[in-house]
């Protein structure tokens with residue numbers, strides 16, 4: 001084959017390939033703004049913190065606040081409840097975590113009240129609600145059961161309920177959305 | 188659909204002119220005119236056409252629903268209420284659309300079963316099958332998206348649960364869920380995008396249907412014998428033979444569909460669909476639509492993670508999600524899982540029963556999926572999932588190699604001669620009945636810790652039932668004097684009362700007794716004015732928070748939809764009103780609660796609202812508790828279903844018309860087919 005023709009052919013292949021590759025990169029980059037536009041908008045992201053007054057929550061009772069559109073479960077735990085979640089073999093749990101790693105003050109458990117299975121709101125905040133075998137929360141959707149530390153004990157959910165970042169700005173007021181970051185492995 | 192090259196001749200000049208430039212009429216003639224169809228296809232072959240008709244119905248009713256729909260978290264539920272209550276024939280649009288989805292699935296599931304039973308997925312029709320499975324997936328997505336739009340309790344929580352399935356993906360799952368939601372929970376951005384996609388997908392479905400049919404028209408239709416046509420004698424042209432047969436089958440299907448739309452439009456819907464979405468409270472039971480239940484049952488039946496040496500490989504959640512998605516995706520591989528040279532199950536004695544068992548298995552899964560996730564439901568779910576996968580992964584390949592098949596008929600003509608007129612129609616009715624049973628199975632599965640509701644006779648019951656307006660008016664009096672102190676009815680206008688027999692003047696006077704907040708006026712001030720017939724019923728509390736503060740934390744539900752939002756309808760209302768009895772000795776009733784026999788959990792925050800003698804009925808009816816409870820139940824039934832009488836009247840006409848139409852189509856079909864031997 002003629003050298004010049006062959007050289008022309010190689011060059012053509014190169015140009016084809018380059019043009020094709022650039023087309024793909026261009027189309028791909030054009031797709032990103034579309035995809036990213038579906039992520040939470042700036043104002044949604046900004047509306048991320050809330051303050052809750054705990055002064056009226058008596059020992060043994062619960063309060064449900066709202067944080068980022070989801071319920072925030074707050075429970076004022078009794079000494080027995082604290083004992084039940086601390087004096088135990090936490091290493092054998094499905095999502096092994098110490099209660100100490102999930103609370104700032106032993107008597108307050110503060111978690112995002114969303115079942116880690118498929119996102120339902122577990123029951124157990126209101127008097128008369130079923131709380132499951134571990135006296136914590138019971139998810140009505142597919143029967144997940146959580147203890148008073150919000151750790152998954154039974155049922156299909158894989159993880160403990162999420163502990164949001166928070167800090168106490170006074171003895172009885174808690175700021176949720178920033179502050180102490182809890183480990184929450186798996187999230 | 189390949190356009191033919193040779194010029195066709197048409198008598199009509201305009202048609203000829205167009206066809207010479209764009210051979211659309213040639214194409215139609217080739218694909219729907221003389222297109223050769225095996226002549227032995229039975230009534231199972233109707234369901235493709237029926238599905239197509241349902242698709243058109245869904246698109247048309249959907250577009251008109253969209254004209255009244257407001258995709259906002261604050262307005263969606265109200266706009267659907269407005270459509271059903273105030274828009275002319277809005278109730279018809281909604282009930283056709285809502286039940287249309289179910290009937291679309293019935294048609295498609297039978298169509299799919301047909302494909303499996305007669306081996307329509309085998310060479311050379313693999314692509315037809317694959318596009319069919321793509322269509323099924325698209326349909327499921329569309330149905331799910333549509334389910335979320337009314338923004339009811341079921342909508343919002345269904346959306347939460349299904350989108351959360353993606354959180355099972357390791358590492359990026361959480362990010363994907365946030366991306367799908369456009370926020371940190373299901374909310375406004377979610378609703379907006381779901382609406383956009385619900386509108387878009389049907390058109391993609393149309394395109395996929397086109398490809399599905401295109402592939403079919405290249406490989407041509409299969410038939411119950413599963414042998415390919417050998418000569419011209421084996422086939423008949425599509426028109427008029429199958430146009431006639433399809434039309435008749437479709438008409439029969441439509442009769443059943445319309446019967447549900449006009450006489451039992453809520454039979455397939457969950458009562459929680461009549462409660463607005465509350466993002467802070469999950470209903471006690473989440474149940475998807477019946478057509479997803481078998482897959483949902485599989486999803487729920489895994490509860491133990493797989494661990495190897497202390498490391499979790501697959502969590503229970505991941506297993507469930509895999510089992511669920513896998514059950515659909517596995518269908519893509521059916522043409523390669525089943526290598527049997529014989530197509531039709533008719534000549535595969537073992538496969539036939541294995542497949543019938545699969546159908547029963549799906550019925551069991553549907554039933555299990557509707558039960559609360561515990562005990563029996565989990566066991567059935569596991570057995571069902573096991574057989575499902577056993578069928579596709581073990582039985583199909585094994586039988587394909589080992590099964591001793593029966594001798595095939597010589598040709599389609601021979602088969603036609605043998606089976607002609609042999610109850611094929613009756614056979615098509617069996618799966619149709621099964622599918623309907625499947626759709627209704629969830630009703631059988633409702634669990635209860637309360638005694639069965641009283642089963643009273645209501646005048647509005649039945650095909651010819653209508654409201655007893657005197658009772659409805661008495662019921663309104665009870666609502667006005669008792670219930671309305673706590674319960675709102677915010678979707679009802681005062682002028683709606685004209686339809687229960689009050690005169691314009693009466694309504695005007697009544698409305699004027701209420702003070703309505705209006706404004707702002709030109710000074711920017713809100714002001715009070717007397718109510719007008721065009722106002723909604725005034726709510727006892729300006730907002731839910733005031734209600735809670737006044738009533739000890741309890742929130743009385745809005746009563747506009749109460750009858751539809753409660754399992755048992757008017758019977759439930761009656762039962763609650765008459766169900767206040769002393770608590771059993773060992774039962775602890777919480778502070779601020781009463782014991783009620785029929786209330787789920789028995790603890791009700793509402794003090795006994797009605798006692799005998801409470802209301803002095805204007806028409807002199809004795810004011811026993813029974814009478815008071817009955818009349819208010821009837822009033823609330825009217826409020827929930829104000830168009831019930833119009834609906835049934837129109838329904839009778841439509842059904843009679845369709846029966847006559849089907850009769851004519853059957854006669855036509857018989858005449859057309861009389862020359863086929």
Ligand code: FES
Nearest residue numbers: 115117118139142
């Ligand atoms: S969502 Fe809680 S158990 Fe499924």
